[in-house]
Amino acid sequence: MKNYAKVLMLSTVFSVGLNAQTQDQMTKSIMDETYNNSQLEKLAYELLDGIGPRLVGSPKMQQSHDWAVSKFKSWGIDARNEQWGEWKSWERGTSSIEMVFPYVKSLEGMQLAFSPATPSKGLTADVVMLPTFSSKEDFTKWLSSVKGKLVMVSQYQPSGRPEYNWKEFATPESFEKMQNESKAASEAWQNSIKVTGETSRTLNAKLEAAGAAGIISSNWSRGFGVNKIFSAGTKKIPVMDVSLEDYGQLYRMLKNGTTPKLKITANSKDKGMAPTFNTVAEIKGSEKPDEYIILSAHLDSWDGGTGATDNGTGTITMMEVARILKKLYPNPKRTIIVGLWGSEEQGLNGSRGYVSAHKEQMPKIQAVFNQDNGTGRIANISGQGFLNSYDYLGRWLAAVPRELTKDIKTTFPGTPGGGGSDHASFVAAGVPAFMLGSLNWSYGNYTWHTNRDTYDKIVFDDVKSNVALIAIMTYMASEDPEKASAEKIKLPVNQRTGERMAWPEVKEPTRKGGLD
Incomplete structure (x- = not known):
């Protein structure tokens, strides 16, 4: 009996050592692919200069969805466009x-x-x-x-x-x-x-x-x-x-x-009503295919510029993460989904549409990583009100090289986001969903919804660091033997009303928009 226990202990130690070695090698491979074979500049050119602004319902929006599906498929990743509604279709002219x-x-x-x-x-x-x-x-x-x-x-x-x-x-x-x-x-x-x-x-x-x-x-x-x-x-x-x-x-x-x-x-041209979509790409899980990690970014933009930092950078980040993982980690334990949402700018409509259409997935989601506020490297992460988020996010972040995490401020457990970006659609549904907040780079004044939100404002060094960080965290979330806890904090009392704050409610998207 003592010999059996000793063998079991040695086996466990060997297994832990092997996993650590595998983890370290994957981290190194991701870093190498991110920095030595980056496709970010090509993706940015094709999306921002080649297609241009992506106003909901517009022909350019449809073109960007079709481009994204084609790009994913060229990497061997299954992808599709899922309709969630329709919108007034308008095309800018001279x-x-x-x-x-x-x-x-x-x-x-x-x-x-x-x-x-x-x-x-x-x-x-x-x-x-x-x-x-x-x-x-x-x-x-x-x-x-x-x-x-x-x-x-x-x-x-x-x-x-x-x-x-x-x-x-x-x-x-x-x-x-x-x-x-x-x-x-x-x-x-x-x-x-x-x-x-x-x-x-x-x-x-x-x-x-x-x-x-x-x-x-x-x-x-x-x-x-x-x-x-x-x-x-x-x-x-x-x-x-x-x-x-x-x-x-x-x-x-x-x-x-x-x-x-x-x-x-x-x-300009009024082109009637047009269907509106999300682009959804999927790398199927090998061991737990019915558990999910979602890489989230909105594909639509306003059309004063070309939507470079809102949210071209988020879009190309998540696409590049998917490309790298498909190349280096083609058989993840959990299913990895990339969601490129439509009509975030009019009220999170695409992501709300996805939550509504995939209710069965919501309890099975390991984590949602959302990126949507500019070109800067990730600088803050909130636990969004999930009680144990410090535990699993901490474990996943620990695998990321210190050079990428040393300046990140984490807030645990935080409070649930009620809006602002697409992670909120999932948080409302009780899903551990996290906004990966970026350094400012004068986002609010100079690029957010402005006529100057163009390719030249992208800081590719910062975007590459985000790609590496998110790819490593996604790998860790997929490999984690535990399902991430979705237990919520008990929200505090609102000092103005004297009543306890309520968790955000799930909302349906505007299914037919642009008519007001």
């Missing part, structure tokens, strides 16, 4: 904004997404500025004056310099004066909009109903040369976003008694 009075000048700007087109020969009209209002009655009375006009609807920005530039060069007194004036002007503008009974989302439709010929906005992103590009919010009249610099010039002309006249030409 557009131009010309000032034709008091002199001729081409303005910098573009149509907002889903904006109606102009007549083929363009639209020429005088410009008026949305004034500040003291009451809803003032607004209602003023509406009668907008018929046939191009209405400027954004707050005037007297300085196009971002705050960090002021802070670096201005005197302390000048910097403080700028901040105070900016805050006062913003509050006055917001109060004026509030008294109209409208919001920034409903105002354009109100102006359209009053007979405006078109709308001019300037959604400055508080950085040099960047504007946010969102939806038009109209059904018949065009909406154009203009640079801060040109918008400011139009405003100052009006303030000084000159009424500028603009000619707008916009050749």
Whole structure:
């Protein structure tokens, strides 16, 4: 009996040593493939420069789904497009904004997404500025004056310099004066909009109903040369976003008694309704095929730029992880799924659609790793309110070389994410799903939903580190003999309401969108 116990102990020690050796070799192989045979730049070129922006429902969105399926299959990975709904299909065309009075000048700007087109020969009209209002009655009375006009609807920005530039060069007194004036002007503008009974989302439709010929906005992103590009919010009249610099010039002309006249030409196409999809790729598990690890990123984008950091980087990261694992780890113990979601930008619709369509998978998911906030290397991971997340995430992270993890801040157990990105769709369903938060790289100002979110903003060294980290964690999650615990924390009492906070609820996607 003693001999048997001794043999068993030696066998266990040998097995542990062998597993550690195998783990170390896999880590080295992943690092080597990531850094010496990277496909990231090619993937980024094909997706961002070759296809371009990926607005939900658009032909470009469909093209990107088909490209992703083809790319996965070229690596020997099964992939498909799964429909979850349909959306208004809109295709951007050429557009131009010309000032034709008091002199001729081409303005910098573009149509907002889903904006109606102009007549083929363009639209020429005088410009008026949305004034500040003291009451809803003032607004209602003023509406009668907008018929046939191009209405400027954004707050005037007297300085196009971002705050960090002021802070670096201005005197302390000048910097403080700028901040105070900016805050006062913003509050006055917001109060004026509030008294109209409208919001920034409903105002354009109100102006359209009053007979405006078109709308001019300037959604400055508080950085040099960047504007946010969102939806038009109209059904018949065009909406154009203009640079801060040109918008400011139009405003100052009006303030000084000159009424500028603009000619707008916009050749977008309304293509009716189109089906909307998720691209789902799968490397089948060999021992536990009905347990899953999901690599999550949204494929769609807004279309001011080409969606490079939101979320081209997340997309190519998860695709590259899948390529590497298929090459080095073709028979994982658990099934590895890559989910490239559609319509995250309109409310996590693609990932919610997947959760709804695959309810049977949810209790069997080992982990979801989601990447969706820019080009930076992963810097923070929250346990999302799963009580034992520190245990298994800690084990998986321990296998990653220290050079990739030394600056990562972990927060355990954390609190459940209710929105923001696609991990939240899975968290709501009780699935251990984790947002892999990236370093900022001026994401909020310069690339998030802006006209400057393009290939050149990608920092490939950082993206490669994310690929290696996620590939190693996925390998570890697959090999882990234990199923990761989905036990939730007991949420704290909300200090404002005095009631205990509730876990986020599972929500269905918007199945038919873009019609409002």
